[in-house]
Amino acid sequence: MTAAARTEPAAPTVLDARGLSVRLALESGTIVPVRGIDLRVRRGEALGLVGESGSGKSLTMRALLDVLPEGGSRGGTVALETVAADGSRVPARAALVFQEPLSALNPTMRVGDAIAEAARARGVRPRAARALAVDLLAQVGVPEPERRARDWPHELSGGLRQRVMIAVALAAEPDVLFCDEPTTALDVTVQAQILALLDRLRRERGLALVFVSHDLSVVAQLCDRVAVMYAGEIVEQGPLGEVLAGPAHPYTAALLAAAPALDHRQDRLLPIPGTPPDPRAFPDGCRFAARCRFADEACRSARTELRVVGADRATACIRPGAGEGVFS
Numbered sequence: 001m002t003a004a005a006r007t008e009p010a011a012p013t014v015l016d017a018r019g020l021s022v023r024l025a026l027e028s029g030t031i032v033p034v035r036g037i038d039l040r041v042r043r044g045e046a047l048g049l050v051g052e053s054g055s056g057k058s059l060t061m062r063a064l065l066d067v068l069p070e071g072g073s074r075g076g077t078v079a080l081e082t083v084a085a086d087g088s089r090v091p092a093r094a095a096l097v098f099q100e101p102l103s104a105l106n107p108t109m110r111v112g113d114a115i116a117e118a119a120r121a122r123g124v125r126p127r128a129a130r131a132l133a134v135d136l137l138a139q140v141g142v143p144e145p146e147r148r149a150r151d152w153p154h155e156l157s158g159g160l161r162q163r164v165m166i167a168v169a170l171a172a173e174p175d176v177l178f179c180d181e182p183t184t185a186l187d188v189t190v191q192a193q194i195l196a197l198l199d200r201l202r203r204e205r206g207l208a209l210v211f212v213s214h215d216l217s218v219v220a221q222l223c224d225r226v227a228v229m230y231a232g233e234i235v236e237q238g239p240l241g242e243v244l245a246g247p248a249h250p251y252t253a254a255l256l257a258a259a260p261a262l263d264h265r266q267d268r269l270l271p272i273p274g275t276p277p278d279p280r281a282f283p284d285g286c287r288f289a290a291r292c293r294f295a296d297e298a299c300r301s302a303r304t305e306l307r308v309v310g311a312d313r314a315t316a317c318i319r320p321g322a323g324e325g326v327f328s
Helices: 057-065 111-120 126-139 158-171 188-205 216-220 240-245 250-257 297-301
Strands: 013-026 029-042 046-050 072-083 089-091 094-097 176-180 208-213 225-230 233-239 307-310 313-315
Touching: 013 057, 013 208, 029 046, 029 057, 029 208, 029 233, 046 057, 046 216, 057 072, 057 094, 057 176, 057 208, 094 158, 111 126, 111 158, 126 158, 158 188, 176 188, 188 208, 208 216, 216 240, 225 240, 225 250, 233 240, 233 250
Parallel strands: 046 208, 046 225, 094 176, 176 208
Antiparallel strands: 013 029, 013 072, 072 089, 225 233, 233 313, 307 313
């Protein structure tokens, strides 16, 4: 084999979810708002989980971490594993960056103590944990980290609080970092800084990153691959560039058409008509059919499943590519 023909071995899989589903026991009965989720993320890879509000993104993420709300249970299998120095598979550490750090951080705990507590949870001694807290604040770009470590959460700006949340997550030395719309409440300048920080950290540390967002443009700045969710199911997934350039599912195409473009003028955005189905009464066929201009009786009656449409690409649409170019 020539040097030109050699390829780097694939990074090991850190997260492997198959057939993941979520059941919620409500007073009115049991519902299954998320079903049939297959996700794989490799070391150093960033996966974007995208969909409009209510699509099941955050619930899926909580199921992956097995931190569902009361009355919730998960089905399927979820493997969080990494490779030890001797080549064996061992449980992977996971950490979560929340959407609103002011609610997630303990208001009665100084930010340095919050970071140190996360380090102590994995056995770091108190003095070393305090030193690590200051070091992590510096790593995530907090100015004057020694002074800021003594601040209370309410004394920091939104951008600094989010950096503190990332430092808390890093103190656990995670192999997989889950981010639940961590830039939603930030202005665009600070948002860009946080995305650049996450990208740098995952490359430097080899983190697997699962980034939940309703905004494809945000995911495009950070992720290698994307999984698009609608009504509790993944309707399309694949390499980010390929999905954005040629969406295989009409819902993905409609999401792209509903987002403002920065490279050319648009007279108007194209909203997606209708509303998502009620999770208490999902239709038997394609869950997007009622809002899709290409749907027919076959779409409304046959249960949809992800099917392969190319290398590392899959879609739940029975007519892949039907919406490509039509919404623009």
